[in-house]
Amino acid sequence: MNSQPAGDRSERLDGLNARARAMGQAWKPRLAVVADWMTTVDHKKIAILYFLSGMTFLLIAGMEGQLIRVQLAQSELRILDPNLYNQLFTMHGTTMVFFAGMPLIIAYFNFVVPLQIGARDVAFPRLNMFSWWLAVFGGLFLYASVPLGSMPDGGWFAYTPLTNREYSPGRGMDFYVLALLLAGVGTIAGGVNFVVTILNLRAPGMTFMRLPLFTWMALVVSILILLAFPPFTVGLLFLLFDRNFGTHFFDAAAGADPLLWQHLFWVFGHPEVYILVLPAFGIASEVIPTFSRKGLFGYPVVVFSGVLIAFLGFGVWAHHMFAVGMGPLANSVFAGATMLIAVPTGIKIFNWIATMWGGKLRFTTPMLWAIGLVSMFIIGGLSGVMHASPPTDLQQTDTYFIVAHFHYVLIGGLVFGLFAGLYYWFPKATGKMLSDKLGKWHFWLTLAAFNITFFPMHFSGLLGMPRRTFTYPSELGLDGFNLVSTIGAGLFTVAFVPLIVNLWKTLRNGEPAGANPWGAPTLEWSTGSPPPHYNFAVVPRVQRRDPLWHPWIRPEEEEAGDHEDAGPGGVEPRLQPEVAPEPVVMPSNSWWPMVMSIGMLIATVGGLGSLETTLVGAAITLVGLFGWAFEPAFRDGAGHL
Amino acid sequence: MSELAPVTGIRNRKLAMWTFIGSECMLFATLISTYMVYRGRNLIGPYPHELLNVPFITVTTFVLLMSSLCMVLALAAMQQGNRRQARFRLFLTAALGLVFLVGQFYEFNHFHHEGLGLSRNLFSSTFYILTGTHGAHVLGGVIWLSTLFLRLGSGPIDAERIETVEIAGLYWHFVDAVWIILFTLIYLLA
Amino acid sequence: MAAGHEHASTRFYVAIAVILAVLTALEVMVFFIEALRPVLTPLLLIMMAAKFFLVAAFFMHLRFDGRLLNVVFAWGLVVATGITLALMAVFGRFS
Structure with a gap:
């Protein structure tokens, strides 16, 4: 692009002219690369940006988790100040859910979905980049509270009245509210983008019942995002106004009920759990069939289970609140709905096992992670069904049993799924194979570390280890369990070493992957690794759920019905031609998403107490919006959102 | 590109607007839920029945309704390629939207003088945030429609532009439909 | 269309x-x-x-318009109405 201040300046300095120009020449391409990444609208590049930002926040939040474990290693330790402890567990949860988990799943959506449906990009490429900027700015804004010494300390759930101005007088919770409002706008935009992409950009013949499972889950999750984030946005708006403008939404003294926040939060928060875990299920449903050499068992049932979870997911939120005294009727209804939602989840597990049954299993690294996901998620699912029952939950609520449960779901489910996907699609994204040996070290170390950390928490929790409390008395007799958990947490950090070494070595000189290194059945494996900018030289025509496992069928044969073949074995996949037979027009890069996001960031900063700043930010946002609306998306003129 | 031939037969931008409207349903549902949950729990005055002026708000409701009619007629004019009529009707839509906003401003101002500041009580909190969010949507719509009106001064009336007006219209009618609900729940069922 | x-x-x-x-x-x-x-x-x-x-x-x-748009809108509307009624019920507005 056209930002080369280094080049301009060099011309004014006569004496150093030649040398400076040489330097300018050296910098120009690098600046151009940076500018290209800042303005890109290519879903594959945006996926990489999402992945890098998500991983960065994952490591930061992981370190916060480590500090929590260090403080809890033994009873009555004073390594961390209690206030700092509150800030750390708040930041750990908030970061993991909103700035690590969400960006990482959206990174996978971005990379995989257009390729799986045979599209050349998402429906709204600039909106896509806008979502990323807001996700990053939201995270940066949240972490701006760290140097200011006022990290949020009211928990990622931010229960009122604890988070009202009266009980949280610092700036911390304002950072939380504003950061999540900002990021939430981008998330909703992403939800719209993926719904339209999946519904509209499917290649010819890609009917709903031929849609790969990962894409199905991306659709379901996008719908969940669209319906779950608005209630949260409204709740945050109430909290913002209560804290800063004297309204009374959560003020019991004015006749309000602070419990309303918990309801609004969990109306969002429970679907959010499915938002995080369903993509991991989608990844497992891609990986397990590929390495079993067998189509997914009961595909329609798995699809409908996903859709059912998305629907029922909105009717179970109050099971997070059994202890607040909603009364027996409400408790029973929500307990029943919660037990019901375990059914479609269980169905998926049986389908994965049935897929492996009788298959030609290959225990590659992605397959190990996927199997790890299935087994670890069963543990998390079972403890979940336990506290679906209110009397049991009353014993377990606010103890480490709950902490164990949701880490089995979110690490055993989500993180294992993300790693399965990383090893599975990394060759597609980079064209290079990750080392299987190092990958297996990574898997086994993580599996061990994860269980050593979190399994003892079931016991310490049932024995009364309280959550969200910076220490515990030695009389509880929980020092042993806690020490084991802390040692496991340390090992967890070590488990990342093989991954980092693997990524480093592979990116420098990894083995070339080829188009379809795993012999996988879906469309993303029919194009180059890495795929060309336009993904597909020829828009594919889809006739099967597993197109690359079947020989091409001509339309007349399809109609005649005589297309029975040898089944999924050793058929040569149909590859895309190297060069597009006709010119492909791709949308051009754009600065406007960045301009608009910066405007929104400035407006958000103003939310900390400066109306002028907010107005300036709003003005920049408006300029960005108009610049965006009037900019042709394609160089040849046709505009779109 | 694939933009030209979506599988579903509904073009991307229109589908996006409908998807967004689906999401907006949840936004307003949450605001409305809060209003309904807190209705009648106000501890100090002024109370809703002392302030809400049904005849006045009926007039602004009617204005918003008429703006919806202008909007749908503006789209019809676009489809017939009648630039003058389309522009006039778009202008009228935006102007009526503005009248509604002025009405809302007058109402807020009046309530404020009657002692109902934003932070006065539970009613003020829920009322101002709910109707204020709706008002912000109307304001966004007025800006959008004004832009369309100005841009329509030149250039061809092609399928792309007709679609743009159609999408702005979807947004506008949705905001009107939300007001239909708010009018009944806030003012008539008080 | x-x-x-x-x-x-x-x-x-x-x-x-x-x-x-x-x-x-x-x-x-x-x-x-x-x-x-x-x-x-x-x-x-x-x-x-x-x-x-x-x-x-x-x-x-x-x-x-297409059936799909009806489905998209209906899905949002049904969940929204359901949540509204459920919240009102939980807060005892129907009893």
């Missing part, structure tokens, strides 16, 4: 607007009539719903 529909005429849209205006007038009348107090709530809710669906079906063209 769904095939075979020409967007309805000006007269048609004016007719819909007249119905909407009449319904609004009826709502306000019902509001002021003492005798209707006991049935006020259901009456108003029915008229509100009728107006809402008239706008969605005709001004927003859902009546003429």
Whole structure:
């Protein structure tokens, strides 16, 4: 692009002219690369940006988790100040859910979905980049509270009245509210983008019942995002106004009920759990069939289970609140709905096992992670069904049993799924194979570390280890369990070493992957690794759920019905031609998403107490919006959102 | 590109607007839920029945309704390629939207003088945030429609532009439909 | 776009607007009539719903548009209504 201040300046300095120009020449391409990444609208590049930002926040939040474990290693330790402890567990949860988990799943959506449906990009490429900027700015804004010494300390759930101005007088919770409002706008935009992409950009013949499972889950999750984030946005708006403008939404003294926040939060928060875990299920449903050499068992049932979870997911939120005294009727209804939602989840597990049954299993690294996901998620699912029952939950609520449960779901489910996907699609994204040996070290170390950390928490929790409390008395007799958990947490950090070494070595000189290194059945494996900018030289025509496992069928044969073949074995996949037979027009890069996001960031900063700043930010946002609306998306003129 | 031939037969931008409207349903549902949950729990005055002026708000409701009619007629004019009529009707839509906003401003101002500041009580909190969010949507719509009106001064009336007006219209009618609900729940069922 | 529909005429849209205006007038009348107090709530809710669906079906063209758009809107509307009713129930507004 056209930002080369280094080049301009060099011309004014006569004496150093030649040398400076040489330097300018050296910098120009690098600046151009940076500018290209800042303005890109290519879903594959945006996926990489999402992945890098998500991983960065994952490591930061992981370190916060480590500090929590260090403080809890033994009873009555004073390594961390209690206030700092509150800030750390708040930041750990908030970061993991909103700035690590969400960006990482959206990174996978971005990379995989257009390729799986045979599209050349998402429906709204600039909106896509806008979502990323807001996700990053939201995270940066949240972490701006760290140097200011006022990290949020009211928990990622931010229960009122604890988070009202009266009980949280610092700036911390304002950072939380504003950061999540900002990021939430981008998330909703992403939800719209993926719904339209999946519904509209499917290649010819890609009917709903031929849609790969990962894409199905991306659709379901996008719908969940669209319906779950608005209630949260409204709740945050109430909290913002209560804290800063004297309204009374959560003020019991004015006749309000602070419990309303918990309801609004969990109306969002429970679907959010499915938002995080369903993509991991989608990844497992891609990986397990590929390495079993067998189509997914009961595909329609798995699809409908996903859709059912998305629907029922909105009717179970109050099971997070059994202890607040909603009364027996409400408790029973929500307990029943919660037990019901375990059914479609269980169905998926049986389908994965049935897929492996009788298959030609290959225990590659992605397959190990996927199997790890299935087994670890069963543990998390079972403890979940336990506290679906209110009397049991009353014993377990606010103890480490709950902490164990949701880490089995979110690490055993989500993180294992993300790693399965990383090893599975990394060759597609980079064209290079990750080392299987190092990958297996990574898997086994993580599996061990994860269980050593979190399994003892079931016991310490049932024995009364309280959550969200910076220490515990030695009389509880929980020092042993806690020490084991802390040692496991340390090992967890070590488990990342093989991954980092693997990524480093592979990116420098990894083995070339080829188009379809795993012999996988879906469309993303029919194009180059890495795929060309336009993904597909020829828009594919889809006739099967597993197109690359079947020989091409001509339309007349399809109609005649005589297309029975040898089944999924050793058929040569149909590859895309190297060069597009006709010119492909791709949308051009754009600065406007960045301009608009910066405007929104400035407006958000103003939310900390400066109306002028907010107005300036709003003005920049408006300029960005108009610049965006009037900019042709394609160089040849046709505009779109 | 694939933009030209979506599988579903509904073009991307229109589908996006409908998807967004689906999401907006949840936004307003949450605001409305809060209003309904807190209705009648106000501890100090002024109370809703002392302030809400049904005849006045009926007039602004009617204005918003008429703006919806202008909007749908503006789209019809676009489809017939009648630039003058389309522009006039778009202008009228935006102007009526503005009248509604002025009405809302007058109402807020009046309530404020009657002692109902934003932070006065539970009613003020829920009322101002709910109707204020709706008002912000109307304001966004007025800006959008004004832009369309100005841009329509030149250039061809092609399928792309007709679609743009159609999408702005979807947004506008949705905001009107939300007001239909708010009018009944806030003012008539008080 | 769904095939075979020409967007309805000006007269048609004016007719819909007249119905909407009449319904609004009826709502306000019902509001002021003492005798209707006991049935006020259901009456108003029915008229509100009728107006809402008239706008969605005709001004927003859902009546003429693809089934998919109806599904998209209905999904949002059903979940939204469900959550509203559930929240009101949880806070004892129906008892």
